[in-house]
Amino acid sequence: MRHEPDVRSYAVTHPAGTIVPPxxxxxxxxxxAASGAMTVEVPEGTWFVPPGAAVVVRQGEPHRIRTTSSTxxxxLYLRGSDLGPTRVVAVAGLLRELLLTAVARAPLxxxxxxxxxxxxxxxLELAAAGPVEPLRLPMPRDPAARRVAExxxxxxxxxxxxxxxxxxxGAARRTVERRFAEETGLGVARWRRRARLAAALEALARGDPPSxxxxxxxxxxxxxxxxMVKAELGYSPMAAVR
Incomplete structure (x- = not known):
């Protein structure tokens, strides 16, 4: 009898809504997201994931997916190797084809x-893929800073x-600013800018007009x-969700 596979896959098309994958x-x-866009929520924050990017989720990290349109x-599930921390990575042509091929051929x-x-x-390609940092929105742990984030x-x-x-x-601005910087690496204004960017990309992926x-x-x-979008991502709003 063959042992349990080392690579498994799960392929499905989901309507808009919240998904908790296996x-x-x-x-x-x-x-x-082979088509469409998604937001992945983990305890430490959220990542908006447009077409052309993927999320690597470390084993044991609870997460859920939010989509605004059919996605x-x-x-791809892998064991027996260390893929590093949970993060969003850019998916170039070769990596995308490798992922889709592995999903189609699994179990491996x-x-x-x-x-x-x-x-x-x-x-190897996942290890070499560059992170998509502007789409990362880490949540502060400090109660006052978290209230501001929420x-x-x-x-x-x-x-x-x-x-x-x-x-x-429950805290002065200076304290909140310090906590944001310490716990997220961003000031409050920059954090809000990223939150606005994530909300905007979700809305654009849903089909809302840019205006x-x-x-x-x-x-x-x-x-x-x-x-603002071009300054953060390097390309136009609509290019971010195609």
């Missing part, structure tokens, strides 16, 4: 030469500066919104 213990996961989700067994070679190539997520387009955001948090999205997240014009 999370077997001891297995690392690679989540790829072709391709999950490392004692089969072709299976072992495919799994090894996937792991206020931003509830209404990314809320007008007013950092002083207003910190009111009612409406710009207004909803606090930008006076679509051009100002487009400049």
């Amino acid at each position: 999370q077997p213990p001891g297995w690392h996961q690679v989540l790829l 072709r989700l391709r999950n 067994h490392r004692d089969r030469p072709h299976d072992a070679a495919l799994a090894a190539l996937v792991e 206020r931003i997520l509830t209404d990314p387009g809320e007008a007013g500066g950092v002083d207003l955001l910190c009111r009612g948090s 409406r999205v710009a207004t909803e997240i606090g930008y006076a014009t679509a051009s100002a919104f487009g400049a």
Whole structure:
């Protein structure tokens, strides 16, 4: 009897909504949206994952996926290797084809030469893939800072500066700023900018027009919104969700 495989897969098309994919213990996961876009939520924060990127989820890390439109989700499960920390990575042509091929051919067994070679190539390309840092939104742990973060997520387009955001948090602005910097690596204003970016990309992936999205997240014009997206990602808003 053949032993349990070393690589498994899960391929499905999900409508808009929240998904908790199978999370077997001891297995690392690679989540790829073959079409559509998704937001992956983990205890430490969220990652917006556009087409052209994937999420590597370390084994044992609880997570769920939120989609705003029909999404072709391709999950690859690997054991017996260390894929590193949970992160979003850019998926270039070769890595994308390797992931899709591995998903289609799984289950894979490392004692089969072709299976072992495919799994090894996937792991090498994942290790070499560059991170997509602008789409990462880490959550602060400090209670006051977390209240500010949750206020931003509830209404990314809320007008007013950092002083207003910190009111009612239970700490002074200087304390909140320090906690954000220590625990997320971002100041409050930059963190809100990324939160607005994530909310905007979700809305664009859903099909909302850029002009409406710009207004909803606090930008006076679509051009100002487009400049923000290009400054963060290096390309236009619509290119981010194609």
